[in-house]
Amino acid sequence: MIIRKLIGSLILLLLAYGVGQARTYTEAEGRAEWARLQRQSLTESTFRQTCDLIQDMGQTNLPLAYEWLAQYVPKVQKTGNRTWIHIILINWGKSYESLSHYAEAEPLFRQARQNARSIPKLYGQAIAYTVQLYLDWSKPDSLAHYLALGEQVAKAINDRETLSFMYTFRALSKARQGKSEAMRPDFDEAIRLASNLPDKNALFMARFNRTQHYLTNPNDQIMAFDSLLSLANDSTLIRKPRFYERTTVYFRNPRPTILYILVQLNLLLTDYDNAGKFADLVYDDIVRPNPKGPFVPYINAEMAFVKSYQGQFDKAQAFLDTSRQQFGVPEFQIPYTSYFLAAGMLADHEKNFAKAADYYKKSLTKGNTASAFSILPPELFYAHALLKMGQYTEVQRLLAVFDQNITASRYTSIGLYYYQALADLHKAQGDYNKYGQALDAYYTIRDSLTSLNQYRAVQQILARVRIRDKEEQINRLNAENASRERQLQRERLFYGVIIALALLAIGLLALYVRNRQVRARQREALQQSQLEQLEKQRQIDLMHGVMQAEENERLTIADQLHNEVNPLLAVVLLNVSSALETVETDTPTGPKLRKAQDVLASVTSTVRGISHRLTPQLIEQQGFKRAVEELAESINLSEKVKIQTIVVGFEDSLPLPFLSDLYRIVQELVHNVIRHAQATEATIEVIEHDQHITILVEDNGVGMPADTVGDGQGLQTIRTKVALRHGQMDVQRKAEGGTLVVIDNLEVPKRIAEEHSPAASKIS
Template sequence: MKIRQFIGSLLLMLLIYSTGQARTYTEDEGKAAWARLQRQPLTEATFRETCDLIQDMGQTNLPLAYEWLAHYVPKVQKTGNRRWTHILLINWGKAKESLNHFDEAEPLFRQARQNARPIPKLYCDALTYTVQLYYSWDKPDSLTHYLALGERTARAINDSETLALLLDFRGASRSRTGHAEAMCADFNESIRLARGLPTKYALFMARHSRASYCLTNPQQQVMAFDSLLELANDSSLARNPRFYERTTVYFRSPRPTVLFKLAQLNLLLTDYENAGKFADMVYDALVRPNPKAPNVPYFNAEMATIRVYQGKVKEARAFLDSCRRQFGVTESQIPYSGYFLAAGLLAEHDGQLAKAVDYYKQSLTKGAASGSFSRIPLELFYVRALLRTGDYAKARQMLLGLTTAATSNQYSAIGLYYYQSLADLNKAQGDYAHYGQALGTYYAIRDSLTNLNQYRAVQQILAQVRIRDKEEQINRLNTENAARERQLQRERRFYGVIITLALLAIVLLALYVRNRQVRARQREALQQSQLEQLEKQRQIDLMHSVMQAEENERLTIADQLHNEVNPLLAVVLLNVSSALETVDNNTPTGPKLRKAQDVLASVTSTVRGISHRLTPQLIEQQGFRRAVEELAESINLSEKVKIQTIVVGFKDALPIPFLSDLYRIVQELVHNVIRHAQATEATIEVIEHDQHVAILVEDNGVGIPADTVGDGQGLQTIRAKVALRHGQMDVQRKVEGGTLVVIDNIELPKHVVGETKRAESKIS
């Protein structure tokens, strides 16, 4: 009986949900949320949201929550996610078990074990719940088997928490066989294993079990559970995890569980006032925030019993009426013995003894009052009603079965009611000798309990006085600490301002120094840049001077050839021609003069060509385009290389020196093709853009040799001229053979660019 009452109270705590995270749904809201979630893909987020919905709906509509689980579990199993499946099966199974539906919980835990077998930690969780099932169901063979299997598995993976929980259940099972020493050893070992764990679930359960089973004196138990209240406030126990946060055995509401136990113990000590206070605290913590939770009707029946003990009959009737309405079935179909106990107590109070006998009899057929505040055997109430109705034979038969319980719990309400009933029975049957003995024992127990309760009342008063003194002392210390703290705050602010100002000064100084360094580096960089620009400009000016000197020298030579040598050659050629007219063709000097005439004509032509190459006068006479075309035509006459020209632009007047530079570049590139390329075809493109000129010369010759290092003298000269005009030059060997020279971005003279833009502006 004792063990069933303990585990029943534990399971009651397990099923009550936290109000901090739960949401209350109406049935329509819940169904709408369920339909929405079923349309969404299965992800971790939607799985958790669905678990929350099922858990929250279970507070108000447990059948609907079960219906959703039956639909959702197969859907989740198809994904192959064992962790999700484990969460659903474990929570479904423990919900069934907490309501004593053991035959329905068993297949769910079997599925959980099969699903979790490949994952040792999950398998340990499933085995722990299986052990709890068979312990609550009182199936010792199955319990022994799964305890051994669970311990082996937990030791194999060094799972201290599971091992501590299993030892706790094993110790509790030993209490049924009377192995008290081994039982307490199991609890102590469980406490040792659980002490080092980050969460205190296992430690709380082990200490709870040791206080419940190893201590037989109710007064000692009260002290033990008073000390357990401190552990119940541990942060790891202070919240209620959701489905997916924990799947091993744990208390959902540890503090109310201890208060529940204290209410039981105070009833056992017949201290009904304190028992009622503890029961009210449990009710306020668990039932009032969740008035539609599945276990509320069970709890209301227990509160009705408490109120009868306290003599508050009106409140007891209200609790019992609420319980009956919440079960929603006929009275005879109510599945809880605690209801019939409370109903029997009220009927007995009203003098309806036959009805009380019937209620007590029904309570015995509804199983143990698991989770009951009252630990008094139901048979004692039945015996008392039988005595009052005159059924002495049945009453004696029932009392014989309670002798052991009364002897082991003599100085408690169990012994008190037992000896009271035994005295009444002996008196009714005329056995005054045994009547006197029983009555003496009854008074001894009553006086002991009265003195104990009076002592406890005095101790409570003294404790309250000590608490008040400590509170005053604490308030005084708090006031002093507050004053010191204010002083410290003022000092901290003062020193904080000083330190802040010092740091600010240091930062400003560092910024000032850094700014000076940056400015110094900027000045150095600017000076260096100016020096580089001056050096670059000097190089450009020097190159320009050299090229201008070369151009002037060419002009001087060309002028001498054109104005001095060429006229002289013309005079000589004219004299030779005159002499030929007076000389007979048959004379020996005739052929010589003709040969001299041909040579002079050839020299005159060569001098004219050299003069034109040195200073292409054709640029001044017919323009740059015609000069380039004539260059190509003069080469094409040799019929060795065919050159095609493409000249775009050059319609506006450009400075002759600039055009001469372009012509020299083209001329040099063409001579390179003739001398080195061994080409048969070549293309010359000269294109004038808005602000620059591009030149492209391409041939089909042998190309640049692969082992060539650096440029020749001609290409170096061209690169210098291109660089002078801020252009870029690229010489490439073509894949199919030949050479490609690309010159780009040769700047037009600035005054020409400006005039072009002004002209375009006027046109627009």
């Protein structure tokens, strides 16, 4: 794999399970918490809690975490929340990808792309993870396709972070093709795009991979990784993001990863002291915060290996014993090469070469050392033990594997131990010519590595000296600055006291003046408020008077129509009817009298209707609810508009004038429906609450014109009555057509006993 060539599967494990704000659950505790969360409705809070639970359970029980993810994704998808779906799919996919389960990750990233297609930012993130997947999976055609698509999407929305990742991945794809020089411009562009971003993940990713893949000299790599440590401490890198905090590509645990590689490189250059220091830092950063993590047995085996290199065999044995206990399987079933290499080195130290050879031989069956602190091939360890046991033929077979490829690793620990073993083999076989050649090569490599390590040690000493000189210079400057600062503080204190006293006097004077001004403004505001209240009360009284006058006028007209006009019409109608009884059917005056009788009956009915509208005596006779229902029934007889009524409450007595006002409001709204709405159906709702009344009138008509400005006379009258009762009125044009009028918070007057209700004209 390109991205993790030196780090291997163990570092992938560290990246997947870095220590963050994790909580450690037992399986029983985790299942109980999972069941509790699944019983709750899915909200932002429960979503985050569930994500935390899945992530934390993955620290100790990865299969259970995967099982929960498989159950949770369909539940989240039903909500239609694309951001939640994106978070779950991306994190599930990258969990599989980080452990090299590429076939399982591919459909999850495909779903993530489909889900995020309408959201360019999320779509770019999904493509970035897809590119990383195909890069690790060695799928060049798919890689090229999504690299081009990711660059296009990132440029379209000016997403510099995603674009930087695309250039980094493109450079790595060229490294895969052996185009070493061609990847330099892509790395440079990736670094340029990411340099000014507040989040340093893209910058770290570009610099890390350039150091790892473009630089070929281990010493150059060490210096580059040393300089990268300061960036690894950036707050945007060292925090451990939760599922929902980050869905773009990021480098989890950058500092331990660099320290891990520095251990490898220093062992490769046989600088065991520095390798041990960096190994201790890895242990402090990775194991101590999470001593029960799934990677801890592997790290303990690595620590045993390094301590053996340093000659600290007691510590090496302690680490190895701990590792064996943590793996929890019979020793020869432990699935890790470095464990057997460390065990072999300890047996070698005890001169038990047969036991050492058994351990080294077993290490050959546990995979390569790409994920180990030392990438020295296990075959060299095995050859060393076999030399001690005199098995030269097997040693020659093992060393023959390196004959063709040793040049690339000549000036490393691989070349050093290869030529040492080769020299010992030729000496044991009596071939002193080849023995001398191999020995010369061994000493040349050893001297080169020693000189290089000495040079690096001198550079480190010089760096420490420079740092110490700078610290001393800084201390002197700080002392001088402190002395000047003390003098300035004394002067500031003296002048400060004088200025403070002056400011205090000015402040007191200003406070006195401001207090007088505030009091004057308060008096003015109080007077203005009183005037406004008086004016408002005068307007309310005036409106009450106008409305009362209108009501009295209606009563007068209604009484006249009912008590004067209607009786006269009744007498005339009676006389006409009587005349009809005495007139023969076939006489010419018969039809005329009958026509007059019909007209008089119609006029009588009309006068009665006008009288009823002017004074809805039905409220007094049968109650408000029945009056509204009769209004609807009279309109329904026309069969042009079907009106449904819902009247709730009005069981207790309310003042008749108040009920009359409510009736007239409903009457005016219904007449508006008839006159303007062109509706076929309408609903009237009048609901009595404890302290207020709500009126709702809704129709399915044409609705109010979009260009209507202001209210008509009828609506203005209604608004006046509503305002008088401290209510609110809202007229809306419904989206599906029709009009909705809502009148709310109409203040209910004090209720009265039935027998004390105010008398009104009784019109029968």
